[in-house]
Amino acid sequence: MQKNITIVGAGLVGSMLACYLSKRGHKVSVYERRPDMRLAGYVGGRSINLALSHRGWKALKGIGLEEIVSTIAIPMTGRMIHDLDGTTHHVPYGKEGQAIYSVSRGELNRIMVEEADKFKDVDFHFDQRCDSINFNTNEVVFEGVDMQQRTVKADIVFGADGAYSEVRYEMQRTPNFNLSQQHEQYGYKELQIPATADGKHAIEKHALHIWPRGSFMMIALPNLDGSFTVTLFAAFKGENSFEHLNTADEVKAYFNTHFADAVRLMPDLVNDFFDNPTSSLVTVKCYPWKYKSTCLIGDAAHAIVPFYGQGMNAGFEDVKELNEILDATNESWDEALDMFQQQRKPNGDAIADLALHNFVEMRDLSGREDFQLRTKIEKKIAQHYPDKFNTHYSMVTFSDLSYNEAKQRGEKQGKLLDSIMAIEGIETKWDSPEVMQVAADWIAANV
Amino acid sequence: MQKNITIVGAGLVGSMLACYLSKRGHKVSVYERRPDMRLAGYVGGRSINLALSHRGWKALKGIGLEEIVSTIAIPMTGRMIHDLDGTTHHVPYGKEGQAIYSVSRGELNRIMVEEADKFKDVDFHFDQRCDSINFNTNEVVFEGVDMQQRTVKADIVFGADGAYSEVRYEMQRTPNFNLSQQHEQYGYKELQIPATADGKHAIEKHALHIWPRGSFMMIALPNLDGSFTVTLFAAFKGENSFEHLNTADEVKAYFNTHFADAVRLMPDLVNDFFDNPTSSLVTVKCYPWKYKSTCLIGDAAHAIVPFYGQGMNAGFEDVKELNEILDATNESWDEALDMFQQQRKPNGDAIADLALHNFVEMRDLSGREDFQLRTKIEKKIAQHYPDKFNTHYSMVTFSDLSYNEAKQRGEKQGKLLDSIMAIEGIETKWDSPEVMQVAADWIAANV
Numbered sequence: 035m036q037k038n039i040t041i042v043g044a045g046l047v048g049s050m051l052a053c054y055l056s057k058r059g060h061k062v063s064v065y066e067r068r069p070d071m072r073l074a075g076y077v078g079g080r081s082i083n084l085a086l087s088h089r090g091w092k093a094l095k096g097i098g099l100e101e102i103v104s105t106i107a108i109p110m111t112g113r114m115i116h117d118l119d120g121t122t123h124h125v126p127y128g129k130e131g132q133a134i135y136s137v138s139r140g141e142l143n144r145i146m147v148e149e150a151d152k153f154k155d156v157d158f159h160f161d162q163r164c165d166s167i168n169f170n171t172n173e174v175v176f177e178g179v180d181m182q183q184r185t186v187k188a189d190i191v192f193g194a195d196g197a198y199s200e201v202r203y204e205m206q207r208t209p210n211f212n213l214s215q216q217h218e219q220y221g222y223k224e225l226q227i228p229a230t231a232d233g234k235h236a237i238e239k240h241a242l243h244i245w246p247r248g249s250f251m252m253i254a255l256p257n258l259d260g261s262f263t264v265t266l267f268a269a270f271k272g273e274n275s276f277e278h279l280n281t282a283d284e285v286k287a288y289f290n291t292h293f294a295d296a297v298r299l300m301p302d303l304v305n306d307f308f309d310n311p312t313s314s315l316v317t318v319k320c321y322p323w324k325y326k327s328t329c330l331i332g333d334a335a336h337a338i339v340p341f342y343g344q345g346m347n348a349g350f351e352d353v354k355e356l357n358e359i360l361d362a363t364n365e366s367w368d369e370a371l372d373m374f375q376q377q378r379k380p381n382g383d384a385i386a387d388l389a390l391h392n393f394v395e396m397r398d399l400s401g402r403e404d405f406q407l408r409t410k411i412e413k414k415i416a417q418h419y420p421d422k423f424n425t426h427y428s429m430v431t432f433s434d435l436s437y438n439e440a441k442q443r444g445e446k447q448g449k450l451l452d453s454i455m456a457i458e459g460i461e462t463k464w465d466s467p468e469v470m471q472v473a474a475d476w477i478a479a480n481v
Numbered sequence: 482m483q484k485n486i487t488i489v490g491a492g493l494v495g496s497m498l499a500c501y502l503s504k505r506g507h508k509v510s511v512y513e514r515r516p517d518m519r520l521a522g523y524v525g526g527r528s529i530n531l532a533l534s535h536r537g538w539k540a541l542k543g544i545g546l547e548e549i550v551s552t553i554a555i556p557m558t559g560r561m562i563h564d565l566d567g568t569t570h571h572v573p574y575g576k577e578g579q580a581i582y583s584v585s586r587g588e589l590n591r592i593m594v595e596e597a598d599k600f601k602d603v604d605f606h607f608d609q610r611c612d613s614i615n616f617n618t619n620e621v622v623f624e625g626v627d628m629q630q631r632t633v634k635a636d637i638v639f640g641a642d643g644a645y646s647e648v649r650y651e652m653q654r655t656p657n658f659n660l661s662q663q664h665e666q667y668g669y670k671e672l673q674i675p676a677t678a679d680g681k682h683a684i685e686k687h688a689l690h691i692w693p694r695g696s697f698m699m700i701a702l703p704n705l706d707g708s709f710t711v712t713l714f715a716a717f718k719g720e721n722s723f724e725h726l727n728t729a730d731e732v733k734a735y736f737n738t739h740f741a742d743a744v745r746l747m748p749d750l751v752n753d754f755f756d757n758p759t760s761s762l763v764t765v766k767c768y769p770w771k772y773k774s775t776c777l778i779g780d781a782a783h784a785i786v787p788f789y790g791q792g793m794n795a796g797f798e799d800v801k802e803l804n805e806i807l808d809a810t811n812e813s814w815d816e817a818l819d820m821f822q823q824q825r826k827p828n829g830d831a832i833a834d835l836a837l838h839n840f841v842e843m844r845d846l847s848g849r850e851d852f853q854l855r856t857k858i859e860k861k862i863a864q865h866y867p868d869k870f871n872t873h874y875s876m877v878t879f880s881d882l883s884y885n886e887a888k889q890r891g892e893k894q895g896k897l898l899d900s901i902m903a904i905e906g907i908e909t910k911w912d913s914p915e916v917m918q919v920a921a922d923w924i925a926a927n928v
Contacts, residue, residue, distance in 0.1 A: 203650070206662070210761050214661040215653070314657050 036060055037367070040174055040188035042164045043195030044068075046139070047332030047349035049146035051194055053097040054357045056153035058365070063157050063186065064150070065176050067195070070160040071144050083255035083263045084142065085110070085242065085343030086135040087431045093350035096357065099149055106141050108256045109133035114241035115400055120295035124241060125400075125409065128425075128432050134242070134343060136255040138263075164200040167191065169208065169326045190367060191328040194349075197316055197337035201330060208325045218315040218339065220393075221276055222267045225252075225306045227299045229260025236299045237262065245293050246401030250274050252293055253396070264300070267397065276312055315339045317386050323375040327367070331356070335375075336382030341392040342430060348385050348437070352378055381437040388430060388441055408451055411464050415473045422481045423447070423473075450476045483507055484814070487621055487635035489611045490514075490642030493586070494779030494796035496593035498641055500544040501804045503600035505812070510604050510633065511597070512623050514642070517607040518591050530702035530710045531589065532557070532689065532790030533582040534878045540797035543804065546596055553588050555703045556580035561688035562847055567742035571688060572847075572856065575872075575879050581689070581790060583702040585710075611647040614638065616655065616773045637814060638775040641796075644763055644784035648777060655772045665762040665786065667840075668723055669714045672699075672753045674746045676707025683746045684709070692740050693848030697721050699740055700843070711747070714844065723759055762786045764833050770822040774814070778803070782822075783829030788839040789877060795832050795884070799825055831885040835877060855898055858911050862920045869928045870894070870920075897923045 037060045041048045044066035052062045068074075086107055094100045111133045112126040127134060150156050162176040165183065173187045193201025206213055230236050235256055237243060243254040243262070250268035257263060269275040274292070279285050282304045289297045297303065318337035323330040332349030356374050363370040399405040412425045426444035429435050435443075454460065454472055463469060484507045488495045491513035499509045515521075533554055541547045558580045559573040574581060597603050609623040612630065620634045640648025653660055677683050682703055684690060690701040690709070697715035704710060716722040721739070726732050729751045736744045744750065765784035770777040779796030803821050810817040846852040859872045873891035876882050882890075901907065901919055910916060 198654070203653070206650070207645070210664045212663050214663075216659050216661075217657045 035365070037189040038187075039063070039190045039192065040065065040172070040186055041192045041194055042174065042201050043193070043199075043332075043334070044143075044147055044158055044160070045194065045196055045332075046143055046146055046346050047353060048192070048194035049143070049150040050093065050097065050350055050353045051192060051331065051356075052150040052156045053099070053146075053153050054353055056150075056156045057097060058357070058360065061155040062153075063159065063188070065159045065162040065164065065174070065186070067163045067200075068160065070147075070158070071140065072147060083136050083257070084139050084346050085255070086137050086142075087343065087347055088433065089344075089351040089354075090347040091135075092434070093354040096354055097149075099146070102145060102149065103137070103142065104135075106145065106258060107135035107137050108258065109240055110136055110242045110256070111240050112242075113400060114238050114243045115406075116243060116245045116293075116295055117401065118247075118292070118294075122238075123406070124238075125406065126413075128428050132428075132432050133240070134431060136242070136257070138257060141258075164195065164204075167201065167204045167328060169205075169328055172327050189327065190371075193328065193330045193334045194332050196333045197318055199330065199334035201328065202318075202320060202334050205325050205328065205330065206320075211320065211322070211325075213318070213320040215316060215318050218317075218393075219269055219271070220250075220267055221270050221312040221314050222265050223276075223307065223312050224310050225264040225266060225300060226302060227254060227262040227264055227296065228301065233260045235260050235262070244396055244400055245296065246397050246399075247274070247292050248398050248401070250292075251397035252296065254296075264296070267393075270312075279307070282308075317390065319383060319386060321375070321379055323379065324371045327371075329371045329374065335378070336386060338382075338386045338389040339393060340389070341396055342385065342389040344385050344389060344430065344437075348382065351381075384437040384441040385430070388437065388444075404455065407461065407464055408455055411454055411469065412447070412451055414465070415470070415477075418470065418473070419477055419481075422477050446480060450480075482812070484636040485634075486510070486637045486639065487512065487619070487633055488639045488641055489621065489648050490640070490646075490779075490781070491590075491594055491605055491607070492641065492643055492779075493590055493593055493793050494800060495639070495641035496590070496597040497540065497544065497546075497797055497800045498639060498778065498803075499597040499603045500546070500593075500600050501800055503597070503603045504544060505804070505807065508602040509600075510606065510635070512606045512609040512611065512621070512633070514610045514647075515607065517594075517605070518587065519594060530583050530704070531586050531793050532702070533584050533589075534790065534794055535880065536791075536798040536801075537794040538582075539881070540801035543801055544596075546593070549592060549596065550584070550589065551582075553592065553705060554582035554584050555705065556582055556687055557689045557703070558687050559689075560847060561685050561690045562853075563690060563692040563740075563742055564848065565694075565739070565741075569685075570853070571685075572853065573860075575875050579875075579879050580687070581878060583689070583704070585704060588705075611642065611651075614648065614651045614775060616652075616775055619774050636774065637818075640775065640777045640781045641779050643780045644765055646777065646781035648775065649765075649767060649781050652772050652775065652777065653767075658767065658769070658772075660765070660767040662763060662765050665764075665840075666716055666718070667697075667714055668717050668759040668761050669712050670723075670754065670759050671757050672711040672713060672747060672750060674701060674709040674711055674743065675748065680707045682707050682709070691843055691847055692743065693844050693846075694721070694739050695845050695848070697739075698844035699743065701743070711743070714840075717759075726754070729755075764837065766830060766833060768822070768826055770826065771818045774818075776818045776821065782825070783833060785829075785833045785836040786840060787836070788843055789832065789836040791832050791836060791877065791884075795829065798828075828884040831883075831888040832877070835884065835888055835891075851902065854908065854911060855902055858901055858916065859894070859898055861912070862917075862924075865917065865920070866924055866928075869924050893927060897927075 039055055039060050039062045041051055041064045044064045048064055052064050055062050094103055112124050115123045161179040165175040165177045167174050172191050173185050175183055175185050177183050193199050195201055227236055239256050245252040252266045254262040254264045271277045285304055285307050316337055323335045331352050338345050359370045359373050416423050416425050429440035486502055486507050486509045488498055488511045491511045495511055499511050502509050541550055559571050562570045608626040612622040612624045614621050619638050620632050622630055622632050624630050640646050642648055674683055686703050692699040699713045701709040701711045718724045732751055732754050763784055770782045778799050785792050806817045806820050863870050863872050876887035
C-alpha cells in the first residue's frame with residue numbers, strides 16, 4: 035500500500051532513501067535544512083572527500099545510479115605513504131583491479147538529489163529546519179528561513195539528517211533512549227593541493243596519500259579537476275597540535291618540518307589554513323533507532339569517524355538492507371523497521387569501533403616498517419587461501435560480510451598475525467614455508 | 482561583586498544552590514517546571530525514598546539546614562536482609578552510631594524551597610519550563626503553563642534540572658559536548674507497607690529492608706507516619722520481570738512466591754502495582770559541564786542509579802565544593818566553574834560506576850552467605866586498623882574522601898578480600914590470626 039513518507043535530510047542517505055522508497059511506489063517528501071545544493075553549490079571547507087567502496091556501489095546499483103556516479107569517481111588502488119624524507123611507498127588496498135573511489139561529497143550530493151528528483155512522487159523542500167516531531171501523529175514541524183512553520187503529516191518518518199540529527203535530539207527525550215555522543219581530542223582542517231599548470235594531478239592520481247606522523251597525519255584525495263583535497267588531522271592540544279598553529283610562521287614551520295614534500299605543492303597553505311575551520315570528529319551510538327513510526331538511518335543512527343572511509347558506505351548499506359527487509363516482510367512497516375534496527379545496530383557499532391581503530395593505523399602504524407610487513411604477510415595468506423582467509427581491510431571494504439562479522443573475524447586473524455610477527459627473525463623469513471605453515475595450521479583449526 | 486544568577490530547577494540541588502549563592506551575597510532566581518510543591522504537594526508514585534548520609538548532611542550544615550532536615554529523617558543503622566523463608570539478618574552499615582537517613586524526597590524538597598525562600602534575594606518561579614538558552618547572552622527563555630514566554634537574562638546560569646535536564650539538551654548542541662545516556666534493562670515500581678493500626682512501623686523502623694532475589698529485589702525505607710515506601714526493582718523483560726506481571730493474579734503469585742513475608746503487610750499491593758508507573762533507571766555522564774557562563778550541576782551533570790543512595794548526596798556535595806572553590810578563587814567565576822567541573826567530573830563518574838555495581842550487591846550478593854562473610858571480614862580489618870583501612874561502603878557513605886579515591890581504594894581492597902576469601906576453609910577460620918596476618922601484610926605493603 036502506498037505510504038506518505040517524510041524524510042528529514044536531503045544528504046546522501048536521505049536522497050538515496052527517497053529513490054528506493056519511490057521505486058517501491060511510495061510518496062516521498064524530503065526536507066532539508068540547507069539551501070538547494072543544485073542552485074547554491076556545495077559549501078566546502080569542512081568536508082574531506084569520500085571514499086566510495088563496494089557497499090556503496092552496490093546500494094547505488096539498486097536504483098540504477100552506479101553509472102552516473104562513476105563519472106565523478108576516481109579509483110584509488112592503494113595508499114601512498116609519504117615518509118618524512120619524502121620517500122613514498124605504494125601499498126595496494128586489495129587485489130589487482132580492486133580500488134576505493136574518491137568522490138567529492140558536494141558533487142555526489144548534487145547528483146543524488148538531481149537523480150532522486152527524477153523519481154516518481156519524490157519532492158524536495160530546502161531551507162526547512164526540523165523543529166519538532168509529534169511521534170504519536172507522525173507530524174513534523176519544519177521552520178523555513180522565512181521563520182514560517184509548517185506541519186507535515188506522514189505515515190512514516192525517517193531521520194536521515196546526519197551526525198547532529200534533529201530527529202535524534204527529539205527521539206532522545208522518548209523513554210529509554212540510549213545515546214553516546216563522543217568527540218575525539220582531534221580536529222581536522224581542509225587544505226588543498228591545486229592542479230599543475232597544465233591541469234594535471236601534482237602527485238599520483240590513483241592513490242589515497244597519507245603522511246603518517248604518529249600522533250597526527252595529513253591525507254590527500256584526488257579531485258576530477260586535477261586538485262587534491264588535503265586534510266590535516268591533529269590533536270586540539272598538546273605536542274604538534276592545532277593549539278600551536280596560530281601564526282603564518284608557525285603554520286609554515288610546522289608543515290616544512292613534517293610535510294616538506296607536500297608544502298611545495300600547496301601555494302595557498304597559509305590562507306587555506308586560516309580561512310577554513312578546524313572541525314571536530316564525533317562518534318554517535320544510540321538505540322533504539324525506531325520510535326513508533328519514526329526511524330533513524332545513516333549518520334543520524336550511527337555517526338562514525340572517517341578513518342575507515344565507511345561512513346557513507348554504511349549509510350548506503352542501511353538503505354539497501356532496509357529495502358531488502360521491506361521485501362522480506364511484505365512491507366509490514368512496523369516489523370520491518372524493527373528488524374532493520376536489530377539487524378543494523380551491531381553493524382553500526384562495529385564499523386564505529388573499526389573506524390576509531392583505523393585512525394591509529396593511518397596516522398601511526400601505516401608509517402611503521404613492522405606494520406607494513408604485517409600487512410604484506412596478511413595479504414600473502416589471503417592469496418594462498420582465497421576462500422578461507424581475507425584481509426581485514428578487504429572484508430570491510432570489498433565484501434558484503436556484515437561489519438560485525440568482519441570485525442570479529444579481523445580480531446581473530448589479528449591474533450594469528452600477532453603470533454607470526456613474534457617469530458624470531460620474521461623480517462627475513464616472512465616469505466618462508468615455516469611462516470605459511472603457522473598460517474595453514476591456524477586456518478585448519480579456525481576456519 | 483553581586484551577580485544575577487539564574488538557576489534552572491528548584492529540586493534539591495537547585496534550592497540548596499540558591500541558599501549557598503544567596504549567602505555569598507548574590508541575587509538568585511530559581512525557575513522550576515513543576516508547580517510549587519509548597520502548594521500542590523509532591524506528586525509521589527515514582528520516587529523511592531532518599532538515603533541522606535554524611536556528604537549530604539555536611540552540605541546542609543553549611544547553610545544551617547541540618548537541624549530542620551533532621552526533623553524529617555529516620556536513621557537506618559543497617560540493612561535488614563529478608564531471606565526467601567522470611568528469616569531476617571541485620572547487617573550494620575558502619576560503626577556504632579553511624580547511620581544513613583531515610584527522607585521523603587517530596588518532604589525534603591518542600592523544606593528546602595521553604596528555607597531557600599527565606600534567604601535574601603532568592604526568588605522562585607514555578608510552572609516555568611526552560612525552552613531555550615542563548616549561551617552568548619546568558620538569556621534563558623522560559624515558557625509558563627499559560628504558554629507565555631519570558632526571557633531571563635543573568636550573569637551566570639546553572640542547570641540544576643535533573644537527569645533529563647533541558648539545560649543539558651541545549652548544551653548538547655554546543656561544540657565538542659560529550660554525552661552518554663544509558664538506561665538499565667531494569668525498571669522500578671513504588672509500592673507501600675502502611676503503618677499498623679496503632680500507627681507503628683510494621684517491620685524494623687531503623688533499617689533499610691532488602692529482599693535480594695538474585696536478578697531482582699524489593700526494598701523498603703521507613704516513613705515518619707509509620708509506613709514504608711517499598712520499591713520493586715526488576716528487569717523489563719525475561720524471567721521474573723515486569724513483562725509477566727499483567728494481571729492481579731500474576732502479581733499476587735509473584736509476590737507470594739518471592740516476598741511472602743512482606744505480602745501480608747501490603748494490603749493495597751495489587752492496586753498500587755497497577756496505579757503506579759514502572760519507571761526506568763538512567764545513568765548520564767557528560768562533559769564539559771560548563772559552556773561560557775552556564776554550568777550543569779547535580780543530576781543534570783551526572784545522573785546515577787539509586788543503588789548506592791548517593792544521587793542527592795553527590796549533588797549536595799557538588800554545591801558545597803563549588804562554594805569552597807568560589808572561596809578559593811576569590812569568586813573568579815570563569816576559573817571557578819572550570820575548576821569545579823575538573824574537580825567534580827572524576828567523582829561523578831566514579832559514583833555512577835559504584836552505583837551500578839551496588840545494584841548487583843543489593844539484589845544478589847547481599848543475600849549470599851559468602852558475601853556476608855566477606856563483609857564481616859572487611860569490617861573486622863577496618864576495626865583492627867581504624868587509621869589505615871576503612872570499608873568500601875564507609876568510604877563512600879561516611880567519609881569525605883572523594884568518590885574517585887573511594888572507588889580506587891575500594892578496588893584495591895577488593896583484591897585483598899578476594900585473596901582472603903580464597904583461603905581454604907575461610908568459613909571456619911575467618912576469625913583466625915592467619916587471616917588477620919594476610920591483612921596485616923597487605924596493609925604494610927599497600928597503605
